[in-house]
Amino acid sequence: MSKDAFSMIYDVIVGAKVDGTSLDESILAHCIDIAAKNKVLLQFLRASRVHGDIRSREEARYRSFLRGLSAVNEALKGLNHVFIKLRKPVAYVPSDVDVLVSGEDILEAVSSLLERGFSVEVVEPYCVTMVRGSTVVDLYVHPTLAGVIYLDARGLFEHSEPADLGGVEVPVLRTYAEALITVAHAVYKERIYTLNDYVTASRWLDWRSLKLAEDLQCLSAVREALAVHELVEKRKITLPYSIPYPKWASLLGSKVLYDELTRTTLLNVLKALGDKRFGKLFLSKLTRETY
Secondary structure (H helix, E strand, C coil), X not given: CHHHHHHHHHHHHHCCCCCHHHCCHHHHHHHHHHHHHCCCHHHHHHHCCCCXXXXXXXXXXXXXXXXXXXXXXXXXXXXXXXXXXXCCCCCCCCCCEEEEECCCCHHHHHHHXXXXXXXXXXXXXXXXXXXXXXXXXXXXXXXXXXXXXCCCCCCHHHHEEEEEECCEEEEEECHHHHHHHHHHHHHHHHCEECHHHHHHHHHHCCHHHHHHHHHCCCHHHHHHHHHHHHHHHCCCCCCCEECCHHHHHHHHHHHHHHCHHHHHCCCHHHHHHCCCCHHHHHHHHHHCCCC
């Protein structure tokens, strides 16, 4: 059933018409579960015209997220920042607000959010996590994995532009740059590739993405993503797809070998090992089905 359910979700998300209201209740429930794991639930519910409690809850979650996004954006006005993993070709509800902030502005960004009722939850190398109510915001100087930089963010600010997201105008990455950061995040950090990632990369990845990938030493992530796309399109796998551990280790090893910034921050792993949350987070990364 999982493969059939994924095929239906895939058809809905890539543009085919599937009326979810005509589906058997058990099949629809299975589709909803798989769509949620693939981070495309809101798009699936809207495109397949599903209503009821599940749709109401997801729409309410989206409105709540937009309120949080607006508050964060207001706090960061005048600072050099750009929201990432936010602009997508599909409607979805992000689990948190991810934003790149220049190293020169990070302390002022934290201070501004503290003034608006946010509290500091976690401080890591190159990332501060802050919380207010249900809104969680990750302020990144660079995207990291266990304190190790996997993408140099310094040049990404020049690839930003304003965009309207649900009535909130915020600075976001241009589509080709968003596609690249989506791929790098899925491949290097999460080890899991979702349908949300697939749609973003397949629609927005272009020659500019490849040029940027070359500059940022992450072409291996793009190649891995395209290999996953081929398997999906040949119906050999379903999403979310977990990259096998040997392949993931090889990709990370290549990043360390060829990216000087990644290599120079490798010792931060030792600091991460001392974090009491590390064991739980590492086990979750090894066993979870989605992120």
